[in-house]
Amino acid sequence: MERIRMIGLGKSFGVRQVFSNVSFEIKEGDRLALVGPNGAGKSTLVKCILGYEDLDEGNVVKSPVASIGYLQQDVNLGDDSLATEIEKAWTDVHALEEQLKELTTRLETEEASESDLQRLDYLQNRLEWLGGYDYEQKTKRIIYGLGFTDEDLDKPASAFSGGQKTRINLAKALVRRPDFLFLDEPTNHLDMDMLEWLEGYLSAYHGGILIVSHDRYFLDRIVTGVVELDNHKATTYRGNYSRYIQQRDERLKADMVAYEKQQEYIKKTEAYIDKYRAGIKSKMARGRQSQLNRLERLDAPVTSHHLQFSFPPAAMSADKVLVLDHLSVGYGENPIIDDISLVVRRGESVALIGPNGAGKSTLVKTIVGELFPENGHVDIGNRVQVGYFSQEHEELHDSWQVVEEVMNHFNYTEEKARNVLGSFLFKGDDVFKLVGDLSGGERARLALLKLFLQGDNFLILDEPTNHLDIPTREIVEEALQQFEGTCFIISHDRYFLDQVSTKTIVLDDGKITEYLGNYSYYKEKLKEQEDLLAIANEQNLENSVSDNKHTSINEPILSVEESTEASQKKPNAYMIEKQLAEVESEIARLEATMKMYEVQLANPVVQQDLDEMSKISIQIESTQSELDALYEKWERLSE
Template identity: 35%
Template sequence: MIAINNLTFEIGARALYDEANWHIKPGEKIGLIGANGTGKTTLLKIIVGDYKPTSGTISMSKDITLGYLNQDLLSYASDKSILHVAMEAFERQNQLHTEIEALLKKLETDYSEDLLNKLSDKQHEFEALDGYNIEYKANEILAGLGFADADQERKLSTFSGGWRMRVMLAKILLQAPDILLLDEPTNHLDLPSIVWLEDYLRSFEGAIVIVSHDRWFLDKVINRTVESRKGKLTVYAGNYSFYLEEKGLREEIQRGEFKNQQAKIKQEERLIERFRAKASKAKMAQSRIKQLDKLERIDDVDDDNPSVNFTFKFGKQSGRNVTAIEGISKSYPNLQILDNADAIIEKGDKIALIGANGRGKSTLLRIIAGADKTFEGKCETGYNVTQTFFAQHQLESLHLESEILAELQSFAPKHSDTELRSILGSFLFTGDDVFKKIKVLSGGEKSRVALAKALTADANFLILDEPTNHLDMASVNILIQALQQYEGTFIAVSHDRYFLDNIANKIWFIEDQKIKEYPGTYQEYEEWMSKRKYEPKPAPIPQLQQKEVKKEPVKQQPSEDKNKQLKKLNGDLTRMEQQIADLEKEVKQLESKLTEDGVYNNPAKLKETNATYQQKQSSLNQVQQQWETLAEQIMELEA
């Protein structure tokens, strides 16, 4: 269908592509992947003719139709209804409809046979093109992308950029081109719409090329992966998971070939040094030098998967209950979000809050964060909870005149410059980039700086609203690793299912204006939901029961006043904190000892050390529970 041969594309002195080759075949569903800046979007623009290559050719049949979804379509404006805009995809059908209407008007006064024949021909072509069903098709696709029936008559200009992009996607899908070129199609979709799009694309008969950072989406849709890297295009015959496995095997082979070649080169160099000193062997030495110069060198494998080398730091542990939501009701004009809803966030919870747009996910996060107080009911923050809230509007809190590194230094003085630069490198700010002023950054770059700030906060509770926006796959993996080793509590909203599946141990969703909970990973939740849909009578939602902690009243002796008792309890609390610190130190020492060769390879020592470790860990847990109970008693007395 499309043949790309020896493609070179230069931007200034930099070659984005250098004699790259790639053939797109009928029916292939391809994921075009690569780090930011490797030219994925540029390649799509070259294919559709927006950019001209420096050299090389792109060949395709003249009758091939292309459908191209790109972020530039966000600027498209119209005062027509979104249904009308979507139906603009049916160009010939719309033209025929207009001509048929004009002919019918003429027939009111002119009954000539010529006019009747023209009308018959037009109606026959209109029917052959399924013109009578185009409105139904447009309705169906707009509904799949999340538009209610009433919304379809609203003007396009009244929708936000993300919803306008959905209309443009609907229009492109309705065109049914031979090849779909989709640049980040899931960026502005909620989870139900992404699932609908996956099903649609799997059944699409033409070829598809998708640029996306959503690896779960790619795994569901594509059957080929093309990696853009170092100016070349490398094809892998499978989905994204297959690509990762296959690339790992290829790199292992390459790494072995590199080591073997390096050993051979060193051996040749030693021989040359020995022969060079002898006149009788000088000719042989020169011959070997020429052979080495002609040798095609094998490159070592680059590490494209950096790992997290910073740790979260927060000064104090929270109490058992981080946030308690009791009887909350929240509504907007004509929309009830929550109605007498209850929920609790406990220490150590890693919660993914999911659902369709408009169900109140971001509203609930703002309530939990204390940024929205216009609700009925109670949302109480627990003892010793320190929180940080990341949301897109947090970009406004950045200091525009500050340099990126200085912004983090002033916010997180406990972190070293090396740690801060490592965090910024994870979010695509490397080298001198960290000295850029924030005012010159794009919206996406500012979002990444705000996320980096959130991760350096001295907080034991993170509230994250769409943290994966504007991140490539490598940066999403860094964020996953960071959250996996985070010892505090967090709740996150995201449409990236791979991200959610790797960070969450609980799923929250809003249903019937209530907050409901599934105790498990995202993949387990999906499997449960798919079974639930087909059950005639849905089983009760498996929800963790909130434990009711019965607090014993503080018993006071008649002769002991409140202040004296508080002083005694605070003294006990201080001694207990020291006990916790000592036990934590012992546990860490034992953890380190368990990895020592002398212990690990000695079954008797290993068993003895492990038993001691388990005993200390159990003691630590008990003391921590006693500390929480004591802290609650102190709070009651101070109230």
């Protein structure tokens, strides 16, 4: 079994220690999450494991033949087309194909020697082992699963957006199905359909995986273990993310009990030493002091940060906070948002979800007045004060210190500013950093804090958890759960939406659908619809058209025609894709077998042996029958 072992790894940058004595292993079938706060050194650890950065101590032991796929953050792409960029992952396969082609071409005109046949067998087996017979199908399956189309294949990779470039690099990491995958923030810029596709793909992956991610919902569904990197140390837990949280809290409680007992022992021992230092028991006191000196002191456990923040009082708004009246947004005859109507009421926390490009940010910019509708109206209710969190954070001042950003905006004293900044994890000298020097996560944290301090009663948040680590996301969740006003939130963070939303709006194909619950409620209702539609489709197949009127579906969200079309696309999509992949792989294997038989029949030595010719002919006929059946199955699955 292939495995990678990390033994006592350590890394420092100058006097700053990043991590020390990190030991764990990844083996076939493991799907491990590497978690920890921003700045803990997760990406650095991955680079050290893969040899992109040097270790100061420890070593990494891995099989020299193990293949590794790596997705790193912020990799620039050149001007090659998308298709060419993905093809680079198959360089060794193309070299083998060329060698196989040269050999088979030569054997069509020359008699095959024993070494030729051995070479032919090696090349074919090697090509099959590397996935070379069905690499085109594998490539397309990955590309389509990550949201690209045939029209994208010829576009320069450099012309794609930042999110699309991340998906291109993810495709390059996945397409070879290496023995080990190292994925650094693989869910960034993926919409929910792509996230579910990636979850299905990785769940069926047979190799070892190490994932750096802050996406708790994704980790809960994927990983079999968690490596927590915090305070320069790594701690390993078995189970998914929720199980990790449970085990971590249990460990922290046990550590706290042990720490408090030791502190009590130290206090009593020191009191005894002070009392008898100069008396008749001074020898015993010195013995106790020696014991105390040899005692290995336990560090105080670092507990989870809980929110120490209160929203300033906000005015009571009208019941109807936001009304969209037959709203259309876009250009000309093809609006992005087409004739939608919606009412958001006081106290609701509304999640707006949908695929990338559906128009979610466009809708929000129309609501806040940055864009004008083609038709319809946006009405903000009486006494509604809108606070808007955009992804760009234009309201921050790069030349100010963090503490000045709060002091100047709210006329706070330095002490008060530092107190509220501390509630959002700006500690110590962090408050004196220039805003322009902050990381993406720190900028988002500061912008959210300013928004929460403004006292607005209607918060509109466009991807508020982007760049935030898990501790900060938990703080934002706590804050929004306390908030007594109204929220309208765009987010791909499904765990976050489950914690804070009370209604879910799905925007797709220019239309909206409402679900009166959080993201998990929406998924449950979607599953119920799909199950009912599947039953209805079975009944439609059994009954005549005249009997179709007796079939009823309780969910009113889609028309029967639209629902039938949706049910044909969505239910079991992953299983169909999986079956297609299996069929394509088997077709590729049998086609390679057919090529081998054809080469054998062309061999003059074989042609002189009638019995051998007969056996090969029977094998060809049998293989062709299997291929014909697989072709038919492929066509059915592809419809």
